Amino acid sequence: MSFTISDLRQQPAFFDAVADRIWRAWRKERGFPADYIAGRLRENMTPSPIPFALVAHRDETFIGTASVIAADLEERPQYSPWVGAVWVDPKYRMQEIGSALVERAVEAVFALHFRRVYLCAERERRRFYARQGWVPIEEDVGERKLTVFVKNAGS
Numbered sequence: 001m002s003f004t005i006s007d008l009r010q011q012p013a014f015f016d017a018v019a020d021r022i023w024r025a026w027r028k029e030r031g032f033p034a035d036y037i038a039g040r041l042r043e044n045m046t047p048s049p050i051p052f053a054l055v056a057h058r059d060e061t062f063i064g065t066a067s068v069i070a071a072d073l074e075e076r077p078q079y080s081p082w083v084g085a086v087w088v089d090p091k092y093r094m095q096e097i098g099s100a101l102v103e104r105a106v107e108a109v110f111a112l113h114f115r116r117v118y119l120c121a122e123r124e125r126r127r128f129y130a131r132q133g134w135v136p137i138e139e140d141v142g143e144r145k146l147t148v149f150v151k152n153a154g155s
C-alpha cells in the first residue's frame, strides 16, 4: 500500500489523531486525561529539532505515528534521544508501515548528528525491533519490565 511519512509539523491536520492514538494506547488506562497528551505533543510542533513526531498517512487518512523524544524511561536519564510511541492503526498493520516509521525516525536522529538512539519495548516486541537491527542492552527495566534497545549510527 502506498503511504507517505511526514513530520507532524508539516501535516498539523493529523495532530488530533496522533494525540488520540498515543493517549488511548499508553495513557488512558493509567488515568491520564485526554488533553494531557495534546499538551505534551504541542512540544513536538516547535522548531527545536527534538522532540518531533512523524505521521504515516495516505492523503487525508491517518495510518500511524512514531515520535523522537529526549527522555523516555525515567529510570534511564543517561540515554537520549529515544524513538517512542510507535503506533499503526490496526487495519494497516503487517504491511511494514511500523518498521518504515521506526526507520525514518532513526534516519532523522542520525541526520541530527546523534551517534546513538534508544528505544524501550515490552518483551513481545523484541522480534519486531531485533529484525530491524536494534540491539537489546538491558532487560526488565522499571515497573513495566521493558527491554532497552540501542541503534548505533553506521551499524
Ligand SMILES: CC(C)(COP(=O)(O)OP(=O)(O)OC[C@H]1O[C@@H](n2cnc3c(N)ncnc32)[C@H](O)[C@@H]1OP(=O)(O)O)[C@@H](O)C(=O)NCCC(=O)NCCS
Pocket: 025, 085, 086, 087, 088, 089, 092, 093, 094, 095, 096, 097, 098, 099, 100, 120, 121, 122, 125, 127, 128, 129, 131
Ligand atoms: C508494533 C506495530 C507498530 C507494528 O506495526 P506494523 O505496521 O504492523 O509493523 P510491520 O508491518 O513493519 O511489522 C509487523 C509484523 O508484520 C510482519 N509483516 C510485515 N509485512 C508482512 C507481510 N507482507 N507478510 C507477513 N508478515 C508481514 C513483520 O515481519 C512483523 O512481524 P514481527 O513483529 O514478528 O517482527 C503495531 O503492531 C502497533 O501499532 N501495535 C500497538 C502499539 C505498539 O505495541 N507499539 C510498539 C510499542 S514499543
